[in-house]
Amino acid sequence: MKALVLKNPQELDLEDVPTPHTGSGEVLIRTAYAGICGTDRDLYLGLPGSAKADPPIILGHENSGRIAYVGSQVTGLAVGDNVAVDPNIYCHQCNYCRSGKPGLCSHLSAIGVTRNGGMAEYFSAPAEVVYKVPNGVALREASMMEPISCAVHGVNLMELRPSQKALVIGDGFMGQLFAQILQCYGLVQVDLAGISAEKLALGRRLSNIHATYKTDCETLPVEAYDLVVEAVGLPATQAQAIQACRRGAQVLMFGVGAPDAHFTMNTYDIYQKELTIKGSFINPLSCMDAISLLESGRLNISDLISHELKLEQVPELMEGKIGETTKALVTFPN
Ligand SMILES: NC(=O)c1ccc[n+]([C@@H]2O[C@H](COP(=O)([O-])OP(=O)(O)OC[C@H]3O[C@@H](n4cnc5c(N)ncnc54)[C@H](O)[C@@H]3O)[C@@H](O)[C@H]2O)c1
Ligand SMILES: [Zn+2]
Ligand SMILES: [Zn+2]
Known part of the structure; x- marks a missing residue:
């Protein structure tokens, strides 16, 4: 099968490799879509980002596809099922896993980071991280289950009320998701801050944004918000997030x-x-909610997908030769 193998930092090669081995508790998935995110770029550049990979590794942790083979001990999943995959695999034995905080697992492994992922025609995954995609949800949107579930986890960490005034700092894919998801959770006023006029306009078009702030030329209101989501990751925007808080804010x-x-x-x-x-x-524990949000039809994911690429174009994207993306997906011919 064709796979994109990260061999060393900045050495990403399209290769013919054997179809992966599928363990008795695993399924083999024929990939339909593979999203690309900042973590992939950090891994490609060898930067210490959110995760650490040990090349050679096949990248890809935002995937959907169709089950091609089911291990002998797997129940509840069948060949032909449309699925989306949570890349994060927990040990279930460390203190964090045993005290209800698996996300902090001491032995976290992840598809596309510490084991081969879905920037390949096929990949295997433990059945426990494979979610059936409901009828009516396209595999294209379902490939975004993982980033949606990350935003859902963030939302779940906060106490929410419809009357809270919320600000999302960051007009990228995750900021846009937060703006949409906070509204699904009932918040009436969501403002969006960023530095891209196009992305702020996209946010206004896709969700019911109350106000936008282009922070390279506009000042954010201070002491104005009950809820602030920082979705950029820069010290300057983190400081802005604190300054935007009014009393009692999260x-x-x-x-x-x-x-x-x-x-x-x-x-x-x-x-x-x-x-x-x-x-x-x-x-x-957020993927079920992500699937429900997708099924509700209340998220506009489709318009956030700015690029569809072939596997062989991914190195160009990593080198910054494809230009600004909101979300790029690798598509696989069926
Ligand atoms: N916590 C998690 O589990 C988790 C999961 C996924 C992504 N992330 C992180 O969330 C952040 C956003 O992810 P993304 O996929 O949207 O990235 P992205 O690169 O698509 O978007 C970042 C956005 O920030 C905007 N920006 C840059 N500088 C800015 C500034 N000074 N002020 C306001 N906006 C600015 C850019 O216009 C861009 O649209 C990243 O840091 C990413 O690593 C965290
Ligand atoms: Zn990601
Ligand atoms: Zn654990």
Whole structure:
């Protein structure tokens, strides 16, 4: 089968490799779509991002496809099922897994990061991370189950009420998802901040955004929001997130910063305003909600997909030769 193998940083080769072995508790999936995200680019560049890979590895952790083979011990899944895959595999034995926080697992492994992923015609996955895609949900949108579930996890970490005023900082794919999902969860006022006029306009078109701020030329309101999602990952935007908080606000730090990055904040504000600042990492126990949101038809994922590429075009994308994307998908001919 054809696969995109990361051999070393910046060495991503299209190769013919054997179809993966499928264990007794696993399924083999014929890939339909593979999303590409910032983590893939970090892995490609060898940067310390949200995950660490050990090449040679087949990338791809945002996948949908059709089951081609089912291991002997798998129940509830069958050849021909349309599925989406949660890349994160938990050990179920560490203290975090045993205390209801599998996302913090001490032995986390991940498809497309620590084991071969779906930038290939086929990939295998443990049945426990494979989710059936309901009739009526296209495999193209279903490939976005993983990023949607990461946003759902972040949303689940906050206490939400319809009357809260929310600000999402970051007009990229994740910021746009947060804007849509917060509205699905009942928030009436969601504002969006970013630096791309096109993406801010896209946000206004796809969801019921109350106000947008182009922060390279407009100032964000200070002390104005009950809920702030930071979905960029820069110290400057993290500081803006805190400044935007009014009393009693919650801040979700979702963007992935450089491992050694810092920003300064006024600690008196945290005390006096009773701020809650939460980190959000990956997507524990959130895939069912992501599938339900997809099934509801209330998310517009299709218009967030800006590029469809062939497997052999991915290195060009990684090198920045394809231009600005909101979300690029690799498509596989059936
Ligand atoms: N916590 C998690 O589990 C998790 C999961 C997925 C992604 N992430 C992180 O979330 C962040 C956003 O992901 P994405 O896929 O949308 O990335 P992206 O690159 O598509 O979007 C980033 C956006 O930030 C905007 N931006 C850049 N500088 C800005 C600034 N100074 N002010 C406001 N906006 C600015 C850009 O216009 C761009 O649209 C990344 O840091 C990513 O690593 C976290
Ligand atoms: Zn990703
Ligand atoms: Zn664990």
